[in-house]
Amino acid sequence: MKIAIVCYPTFGGSGVVATELGLELSKRGHEIHFITYSQPVRLELLGNNVHFHEVHVPEYPLFHYQPYELALSSKLVDMVKLYGIELLHVHYAIPHAYAAYMAQQMLKQEGILIPIVTTLHGTDITLVGSHPFYKPAVTFSINKSDAVTSVSESLKQDTLRLFDIVREINVVPNFIDLDKHQNNFTDCQRTMLADDDERIITHISNFRAVKNIPDVISVFNDIQQEIPAKLMMVGEGPEKEHAENLVDSWGLTEKVIFLGNSNEIDRILCFSDLFLLPSTSESFGLAALEAMASGVPVISTNSGGLPEVNIDGFSGFLSDVHDVKDMSSKALSILRNPEDLEQFKLNAKAQSLKFDIHQIVPIYEQIYQKTLREYLVSFK
Numbered sequence: 001m002k003i004a005i006v007c008y009p010t011f012g013g014s015g016v017v018a019t020e021l022g023l024e025l026s027k028r029g030h031e032i033h034f035i036t037y038s039q040p041v042r043l044e045l046l047g048n049n050v051h052f053h054e055v056h057v058p059e060y061p062l063f064h065y066q067p068y069e070l071a072l073s074s075k076l077v078d079m080v081k082l083y084g085i086e087l088l089h090v091h092y093a094i095p096h097a098y099a100a101y102m103a104q105q106m107l108k109q110e111g112i113l114i115p116i117v118t119t120l121h122g123t124d125i126t127l128v129g130s131h132p133f134y135k136p137a138v139t140f141s142i143n144k145s146d147a148v149t150s151v152s153e154s155l156k157q158d159t160l161r162l163f164d165i166v167r168e169i170n171v172v173p174n175f176i177d178l179d180k181h182q183n184n185f186t187d188c189q190r191t192m193l194a195d196d197d198e199r200i201i202t203h204i205s206n207f208r209a210v211k212n213i214p215d216v217i218s219v220f221n222d223i224q225q226e227i228p229a230k231l232m233m234v235g236e237g238p239e240k241e242h243a244e245n246l247v248d249s250w251g252l253t254e255k256v257i258f259l260g261n262s263n264e265i266d267r268i269l270c271f272s273d274l275f276l277l278p279s280t281s282e283s284f285g286l287a288a289l290e291a292m293a294s295g296v297p298v299i300s301t302n303s304g305g306l307p308e309v310n311i312d313g314f315s316g317f318l319s320d321v322h323d324v325k326d327m328s329s330k331a332l333s334i335l336r337n338p339e340d341l342e343q344f345k346l347n348a349k350a351q352s353l354k355f356d357i358h359q360i361v362p363i364y365e366q367i368y369q370k371t372l373r374e375y376l377v378s379f380k
């Protein structure tokens, strides 16, 4: 099948999932066209079956805001016609589902029929999309999609609660390519980051307020008062400077390493002992799954879809949002005893196997086939 994938090309989870999905689909013989404003960060492999088409929004002084969704829908129309694309899979409702619907309608005028699959990722529903500014457009775009998927049951329920949805929502969880998390690095340079007796704690995110970065630092502060430890902070975002100041004011600069954005999180995770994800809201928690796939237990909150990913007392522990003391004591209960830590590492890896890319991507393929069939039949 010829499929266009529209996503945010950044380090955010939705862009990562969309990119990994496209790459896996291409390995399974589909022709994939990524259509977005810059090359997705994890898209290293462009080949016969993987294309990237940049959406360019020309600067024009009359526009106070440059109309990205207009440019995206025009680009979709052009690429569908040029490459004979059969289906649009858009990740994130705003503005992608909206732009895809406009493209679909323009193409219909020319007798070209193409269905839209929309995947909801979380913040498009829980933080941004439900804002009164966007709600009518998001509701419309979801209801006008020909198939809708959400990355967790929790996100599905949030969507049904916040919007008037008439479409069925299929839960298709995020996935992981376990081959990329084999922990078989020969150049695993743990010694450059921490002493042998130090536990390595890791946090990876886009440093948005929803990630509760101060809680990461508070939990780590509690941990390092009890046992030797280092904290690896991976990512960039609006809360990073505040986090650096906090680390400095608590005298933790020697123990906290800010690594910035990285395309090599598997290398960072390969020497981590514990992953912290104390988010206020998390539709799935792809970063937690990536940690678990590298055999790293997770201390997370119990918000959103996290309990569907991190199993309390098995792959790690869950706590209420902002219950730093609970997170710290659970973290220490895992880290103190080497046998317990080893068991949690094995459990984390075992839990990640449920989200194997080879199990999940065929579900998307079935959705594509059904959606295309039903869409074309509806015009007969």
Ligand code: GMT
Residues within 6 Å of the ligand: 011, 012, 013, 014, 015, 017, 092, 121, 122, 123, 124, 126, 151, 174, 206, 208, 210, 281, 282, 283, 284, 285, 286, 287
């Ligand atoms: O977490 C973020 O800030 C990025 C965001 C995104 O839109 O890329 O991630 C969302 O989608 C990911 C992939 O489906 C999920 O794993 C994240 O849990 C979700 N983030 C939130 O719900 C806050």
